[in-house]
Structure formats: C-alpha cells, structure tokens
Amino acid sequence: MDYATLKGLKPSEFEGTADGYQTTSDMAGRARQALERRIAAQMRESLEGEAATAAYNQLRNLSENFHYVEVECGLVSTALNALAFDLRAAKKKLDAAIEDAQAEKLTVNADGSVSYPPGGDKVDGKTPKGGKVTGSARAHESGAPIDPGNDANDIADALDRQAGNQHPNPYFSRAIEYADRIAQAVQEATEADERWAPKLRNLKADDDLNVSDKDWIDTDKDTVGVRSGAKDYLDHIKRPPADGSPKENAEWWKGLSQDEKDAYIALHSKAVGGMNGLPAAARDEANRTHLDVMHAKYQEELKAIPEEPLVKYKTIPGSGGYPVQVFTDEYAKWYYKYNDRRDHLNAALDGMEAIQKRFDETGGKKHIPEAYLLGFDPEKNDGRVIMATGNPDTADHTAVYVPGTKTHIGSIGGDLDRGERLWMESNKLDPTSKVSTITWLGYDAPDAIPDARHDKYAAAAAPHLRQFLDGNRAAHEAATGDHGHTTLIGHSYGSTVIGDATKSHTSYDPHGGALPVGDIFAAGSPGMQVGHASDLGIGSEHVWAMKAGGVGGDDWWVREGGRKVGLGGDGNIPTDPKFGAHLVKSGVEGHGDYWDDETIALRNQAAVITGSYDRVQYD
Structure with a gap:
C-alpha cells in the first residue's frame, strides 16, 4: 500500500x-x-x-x-x-x-x-x-x-x-x-x-450446495486464522473478567457492543458457550458452531481409523497344557492403539445425534419449545452436555435435572427425553407460565455402581453445578430483573452431587452458602452427604424426596447401598422420615421410571417445578 x-x-x-x-x-x-x-x-x-x-x-x-x-x-x-x-x-x-x-x-x-x-x-x-x-x-x-x-x-x-x-x-x-x-x-x-x-x-465456500464435514473443518481452520490476525482488534475489546463470577460475566457481556459480541461468538465459540452468566441465546449460538465443527472432526477421525482385524484370537498352550485364547498380534496392535478412541468417538457422535434430535423436535405434535445448548464439550472424559427446553433466561419456572451413575455423552439422549417430559408435564399443569427444563451433564458421573460408592465424583462436580446455577440466576436477572423460581432435581447419584454442591464454594465465593434455587427434589437418592433436609440451606419445607418400588427392587438397592457406604450423611437418606423432606408418591417400580409418561412421579415433579404445591401427592 x-x-x-x-x-x-x-x-x-x-x-x-x-x-x-x-x-x-x-x-x-x-x-x-x-x-x-x-x-x-x-x-x-x-x-x-x-x-x-x-x-x-x-x-x-x-x-x-x-x-x-x-x-x-x-x-x-x-x-x-x-x-x-x-x-x-x-x-x-x-x-x-x-x-x-x-x-x-x-x-x-x-x-x-x-x-x-x-x-x-x-x-x-x-x-x-x-x-x-x-x-x-x-x-x-x-x-x-x-x-x-x-x-x-x-x-x-x-x-x-x-x-x-x-x-x-x-x-x-x-x-x-x-x-x-x-x-x-x-x-x-x-x-x-x-x-x-x-x-x-x-473465507470462501465450495461451489456446491452440500455442506460437508470438510467444510466445517475448513471453517475451524478459518476461525484460527482470523483469530490470529485479529489480535489487536480483540485486544481493544474489554476482556472477560479473569476467573470472573457469573454475575461479573453477565455485566461484561452486557457492556459489549453487538459487533464485539459477534466477534467473540465468531472467534471464541467454545469459550462463550461455556461461560456461566451469559444469555442462553448467545451460549446456544456459540455451542451450535462448536457442535458442528466437532461432529465433522469426529466423523473424519473415525473414518481414518483402520478396520478392525477380522481374526481377533489365537489359541496357545496355557499352564498345565490347557489351550487358552489370546489376541492375535495384529488385533492386539489395533486394539491398544484404536479401540478406546473409537469407542469414545462413537459414543460422542451418538450424543451429538441425540442433541440434533432434540433440535429437530422443536414444535411438532408435542409442541416442544426451542432448545438451547448451554454447554457442550465431547473431549472431557465422559463429555459435557447441558441442554434446555425453553429459554431459562425468561422462564417463570426453571428445572435443572442432574442425572446419575452411568450417564455419559453417548447415553444423553434418554436424559434429554426426561427433560422434555418434565417440560410437557409442567406446561400441562400450568400452561399460563413460561417453563424451562435443563438437563445438566456437567460432570463425570460414576461409570458403574461400584464407583458410585465414592463421593469423589460428586465432590468434583459440586462447584461446577454451583457455578452453573449462579450463572442461570445472573442471566435471568439480566434479562428480566428478577430471578424466577428454580427447582433442582437429582436422580440417584445426581442427588449426591446436589448435596455436595450445597457445601461447595467457588473462587469468586469462598464462603458458599445456599444454592440459588427455590426447591430441591431427590429421586431414588443414595444419600446427599447431609444428615437432614435443613442442612441443604433452603429450608426443609422446600426439600422433596421420592422412592420407587418396594424392598428388594433396584431402587431399594441404590438407596440402601448409599446408606451403607456413607453417602447418606449421618446414615439418613432423603426418603427416611427423620431426614425431614416432604415424602411424595412416585407410583413407579423401577429406579429409572420416575420420568415415565402418565406417572404420579412425573406429575409430582411438575407440581413442584411450577410451584403448585397444593397439587403434590404425598406418600
């Protein structure tokens, strides 16, 4: 020039x-x-x-x-x-x-x-x-x-x-x-x-009408290139607060111009998508981009993995002269190099398809409202998926559902379905109010029942749940001026996570204190790491619990197992009368049946979610 x-x-x-x-x-x-x-x-x-x-x-x-x-x-x-x-x-x-x-x-x-x-x-x-x-x-x-x-x-x-x-x-x-x-x-x-x-x-597209995986991968490369060139431009924009609280994040976002917001979403989609306190619409926009890019990358990586060798085993002499089967050399080489990664890719892709399925179900015969992807990261161990049905920023009533043991990104479809059913039942119970239901897989759940004997998973998850709830409140207050009504629902080990979250603290709030929710609901809980409902910090009159089946069922084993290994605080689990929670009917037999259609369990959760306490059926 x-x-x-x-x-x-x-x-x-x-x-x-x-x-x-x-x-x-x-x-x-x-x-x-x-x-x-x-x-x-x-x-x-x-x-x-x-x-x-x-x-x-x-x-x-x-x-x-x-x-x-x-x-x-x-x-x-x-x-x-x-x-x-x-x-x-x-x-x-x-x-x-x-x-x-x-x-x-x-x-x-x-x-x-x-x-x-x-x-x-x-x-x-x-x-x-x-x-x-x-x-x-x-x-x-x-x-x-x-x-x-x-x-x-x-x-x-x-x-x-x-x-x-x-x-x-x-x-x-x-x-x-x-x-x-x-x-x-x-x-x-x-x-x-x-x-x-x-x-x-x-920054130009192919000359065809098909958006391929390679197109999305190229988009990611374009983003890296633009981000490196835009350093001075980004530096002039006020940076997000370092280790900021959700409320500080909300204030930072509010202070940006629309061009500056667009720049952050375009160049830092993963960071924006995971930032507690930002509007649901902004997080959703950012996470959808991250979803499409990661889906393309995972598809291409999966295609690049060589086919599994057809011959897996060979027979060799064992001790005592008895023959034993072991991996062939070819299969062993493939297995130890590719098997775990292939399984992770397939599970993550299944989870991404479940997320897309939820997007696709907006409207339709069930009249499900729009979905908001509030958190997404397929690389973190079991994966992270946080998804809302209905906008939580403007909802009168919000439910946050925390799943339990064995939940991972590959199985998230069932938990997203539970979130939908909670919304439908709540909307049916109170059609004049705005309702949002959120499925929160923001932690690594235990992979098996023996792992669920330990509190370490819940302890690690607790501050992340607290931060998300603080962010949900901050975004709601920024949008409406009030905080609305939030119900926190924990299934099985998810209720243990909730209990630990009530005792946790964060870098921006070292004192912790009560969670920013109006009600807590435990379903099939093995224990919440506290001895009494009042220890959860919101008043025992706003703590609810239910159980499934009778003695000897899978729900009974979960509850009694939690009591024996110490997840029940002072030996109490939420469905014990001395725990002090409202004990409500479920009408279901299995540990995973609390969200089945036309059940008392689902109706009772909806009654608490909408604040219709007079509609709750007690046990």
Whole structure:
C-alpha cells in the first residue's frame, strides 16, 4: 500500500461491508430458526411416509446450509471489522503526522515525502536552503530479550538525531521526524493489508450446495486464522473478567457492543458457550458452531481409523497344557492403539445425534419449545452436555435435572427425553407460565455402581453445578430483573452431587452458602452427604424426596447401598422420615421410571417445578 492509497482510504467502507455480511449472517440464522421451529415442525405434524421423511431430510440439510452461511458470514464480518480497525489505526497515525507537519509549515507531497522551507542561521551570508526528505519505517519489535528490530530502530533513531543536529536548517530534523511517521503509518497499513488479504481470500465456500464435514473443518481452520490476525482488534475489546463470577460475566457481556459480541461468538465459540452468566441465546449460538465443527472432526477421525482385524484370537498352550485364547498380534496392535478412541468417538457422535434430535423436535405434535445448548464439550472424559427446553433466561419456572451413575455423552439422549417430559408435564399443569427444563451433564458421573460408592465424583462436580446455577440466576436477572423460581432435581447419584454442591464454594465465593434455587427434589437418592433436609440451606419445607418400588427392587438397592457406604450423611437418606423432606408418591417400580409418561412421579415433579404445591401427592 502506498501513501496516496492510505491517505484516501475510508475504513468505514470496510465496516459497511462487514455490516452487510453480518446482516446476511443474521438472515441465515433467522432462516435456520424458521426451518427448525416452524416449517419442519409443521411438516412432521401433517405428513407421513417415505416421501415426507425424504423431504424432512432435505430440510435438515438446508438448515445446516443456513447455519454454515450464518457462521461463515459472521466470520467474514469479524475479519473485515478487524481489518478496518488495523487500517484505521494506521490512517489515524498518518492523518496526525500530516496535520502536525502542516502546523510547522512543512509540505507533505503526493508521494509521502516532506518538503521543508529555507531557515536557520545564515552560513556564509546565506540562509540554509530548504529541501525534501523521504522517511523510513521502523521495524516492529519482536519482544525477544535481544530484539534485532528494536536494536535497528535505536540505531536509526541515533543516526537521524545526529543528522538533524548537524544540519544547519532546523526544519530538516522536523521534516525527517514527520516523514518517518508517515512512512511508519504506510508500513503498518501495508502489513495489515498483506496479513488480511490471504485470510479473506480463504473465507470462501465450495461451489456446491452440500455442506460437508470438510467444510466445517475448513471453517475451524478459518476461525484460527482470523483469530490470529485479529489480535489487536480483540485486544481493544474489554476482556472477560479473569476467573470472573457469573454475575461479573453477565455485566461484561452486557457492556459489549453487538459487533464485539459477534466477534467473540465468531472467534471464541467454545469459550462463550461455556461461560456461566451469559444469555442462553448467545451460549446456544456459540455451542451450535462448536457442535458442528466437532461432529465433522469426529466423523473424519473415525473414518481414518483402520478396520478392525477380522481374526481377533489365537489359541496357545496355557499352564498345565490347557489351550487358552489370546489376541492375535495384529488385533492386539489395533486394539491398544484404536479401540478406546473409537469407542469414545462413537459414543460422542451418538450424543451429538441425540442433541440434533432434540433440535429437530422443536414444535411438532408435542409442541416442544426451542432448545438451547448451554454447554457442550465431547473431549472431557465422559463429555459435557447441558441442554434446555425453553429459554431459562425468561422462564417463570426453571428445572435443572442432574442425572446419575452411568450417564455419559453417548447415553444423553434418554436424559434429554426426561427433560422434555418434565417440560410437557409442567406446561400441562400450568400452561399460563413460561417453563424451562435443563438437563445438566456437567460432570463425570460414576461409570458403574461400584464407583458410585465414592463421593469423589460428586465432590468434583459440586462447584461446577454451583457455578452453573449462579450463572442461570445472573442471566435471568439480566434479562428480566428478577430471578424466577428454580427447582433442582437429582436422580440417584445426581442427588449426591446436589448435596455436595450445597457445601461447595467457588473462587469468586469462598464462603458458599445456599444454592440459588427455590426447591430441591431427590429421586431414588443414595444419600446427599447431609444428615437432614435443613442442612441443604433452603429450608426443609422446600426439600422433596421420592422412592420407587418396594424392598428388594433396584431402587431399594441404590438407596440402601448409599446408606451403607456413607453417602447418606449421618446414615439418613432423603426418603427416611427423620431426614425431614416432604415424602411424595412416585407410583413407579423401577429406579429409572420416575420420568415415565402418565406417572404420579412425573406429575409430582411438575407440581413442584411450577410451584403448585397444593397439587403434590404425598406418600
């Protein structure tokens, strides 16, 4: 870029183009939502058969295309805003240099050189002549302990000062200063142009109508490239508070402009999606992008795993001469290198399909409201999925359901179904109120019953649950000015997590205290690590418990097993009368039946969720 180009540059034109791309992104987002919430739902209600299924699959592909456009155009918009920011900084330096030079009666020429007039003390009876100088840009500092660029700058500055001091015309040194400032501004603009040109060229889609896994992987690579180029642009945006509380996070987000919010969602989707206190809509938008990218990456990684060898075992002589079967060398090599990772990939992909299925069920015959993906990370051990049915930020009543032992991302579909049923029953009980039900898999649950004898899983999960609940309240208060009514429901070991959460603390609140909920409901609990309902901090009149079946059933074994290994605090479990909770009917036999349709257990949970305490059926 030369001087004339920079002088005539209007960074606002880039920002205007960025606004256009963001408008396109927003339009694509609204089109995607219309497909998910209205068109696809109506199609499922009115059409059946193979043709309907094929048409619905096409709509789903179209929805993904719109999401791809939404993400890519948002990325282009952020890139253009970052480019405009860099160019505006260079232009501002140029304009300041020109203005300062003209104030000292120096002339800036069309090529960026600076002319200076005659001046100074006469030499041999003559006033020193005027002239023209061309500036030089300084090297940028690398930040290294021994910085070649900085050293070169020091030498150049010293030479300029020496030349200026020796020159008989005092205007000469001033002209050199302004010419260098002009050259530096042009150099910085040139660097910005060279940095952004290839990044912007890369932000283009294939020439087909199919959004493939490779397209989403390319989007992720594009994001990394734009993020590296937009460092200065991001640095000028107020950063999120370090280890901030959910309330501080909410205040930070509220203080950003829409462009700044769009930039964070585009360039830091994983971080935004996991930040407690931010609006549900923002977290959902960010997590959906992360979901599509990770789904593509996992699919491609799974395809790259070699086929499992057909021959798994060979027979060798064992001790005593008896034959034993062992892995073949080929299978053993494959198994120890690929088996665990393949199982994780398959489980995570199953979980992602369950999440997509929940998205697809918006509207339809059940009239389920929109879904919000509030947390998603397939890489963390058992995986993390936090998903709401209905917007918790504006709900009158919110339920947070914490699942128990054996829950992981691959099995999350069943728990998402439970969240749907809770919403449907609550909505049926109180159709005039806004309800949101959240499935919270924000921890590593025990993988088997023997593991559930230990409190360590609950203790590790407790502060994360507290932070999420604090974030839910902060986002609700930011949206409505009040905190609404929240019911925390724990199934089996999930209730142990809740009990530990009441005793936990966080970096932003070392004293802990009562959880920000109105009611706590334990179903099939093996113990909550407290001896009495009043120890949960919200008053025993707002603690509810129920059990399934009679003596000898799987629910009985869970409860009694928890009592024996010490999960029951002082030996009490929530369904003991001396624990002090409201004991309510369930009408179910199995440990996992509390969320079956048309059950007393489901109706009782809905009654507590909606604050309809007079509708609760006691045991």
